[in-house]
Amino acid sequence: MKFNDKKTGTESMDLHVIAKEIYSHQKSAVEMSKISTRYPSLTIEDAYKIQEINTEKELQNSDQFVGWKMGLTSFAKQQSVGVNQPIYGRLLKSMEMSNQELSLDGLIHPRVEPEFAFLMNKKLKGNNVTEQEVWQATEGIMPALEIIDSRYKNFSFNLIDVVADNASSTKFFLSEQIYLPNKFQWEKAQVRMKLNGKVVQEGKGSAVMGNPVRSVVELVKMLDSSGLCIEPGMIVLTGGITEAIHVFSGDSIEVEFDELDKMNLTVIS
Structure with missing residues (x-):
């Protein structure tokens, strides 16, 4: 795809080359x-x-498309990276971690953040989706950790940069515990992150657009503008509940989702 830069009048780029x-x-x-x-x-x-x-390139290499992630879903998060709206990225089966060891192989400057993952059992599409419709389409909710890793120098980017880099998507780790949507008031769920035994971040579900369900609502609307939707069986990561923490080889991360689950990661070379 090529187009003319209206500011300069010169042919400026091919999206496939940039990709x-x-x-x-x-x-x-x-x-x-x-x-x-x-x-x-x-x-x-x-x-x-x-x-x-x-993403299509990965699918051609036999990977599987398993869901969506929302990013920059809190005002504080948007401020920290200098943007003013949420974004979404695509999740692949190869990104899902199967154990508690996070290998740094293939990563640049990884960071870890706690999230909630919604497992959907109905298709969600359209620009008028409601919170109630999202709850009705949710099979269950899992505590989750996302590992993000921007490919840009110094973890510095603007909105266009980060979206093109698949919203810094790298890996995600799901709890084995899954909860019914009406089990908790998710906006009140407290989360505490420890790095090497020391509490470094605390937050609650309301950090995600006031309630994590609103992140899914916003995702459906954003996808609809491109003719896309959430399909049954997909996972949706709703966005960081706290700031992401930079991790290094040898680090130990413990995340407590009060009244829900405790998740651990060990970082290895």
Whole structure:
């Protein structure tokens, strides 16, 4: 896909070429410079197209598309990275961790954040979806950890950069415990993160757009603008409940979801 930069009148880019560059850095775990500075006429729609191109590449290599993730779902989180709206990314089966060991192989500067994962059992689509419809379509909710890892130098990016980089998606780890949607008041659920035995982050479910269900509502509406939807069986990560913490080899992470579950990660080289 090529188009003319209206500001300069010159042909500026091919989205497949940009996607290939980002993909190579995702695979090599080598930092790259921001694409937004080199391609200033890129739009948010272009960025999501780049994300889609690279996901299709993975699917052609026998990976599986298992769901969606929301990012930047709190005002504080948006401020911390200099953006002003939530974003979404795509989740693949290869991203799901099967045990408590987080290998740094293939990662650049990983960070860990606690989330809630919604398991959906009905299709959700359209621009008028309600919270009630999301609850009715939710099979269950699981505590989860997401490992994010921007491919950009110094973990520095703008909205277009991060969307094109699949919203910094890298890995996710789901609790074995799954809870009925009406089991708790999810906005009141307290979460505490410990790094090497010391509490470093605390938060509650309301940090995610006031209530994690609203993150799913927003996702459905955002997807609808591109003709997409949530399919039955998909997982939705609703966004960080606390700030993400930077982790290194040898670190031990313990996350307490009060009244729910306790999750642990050990970081290895």
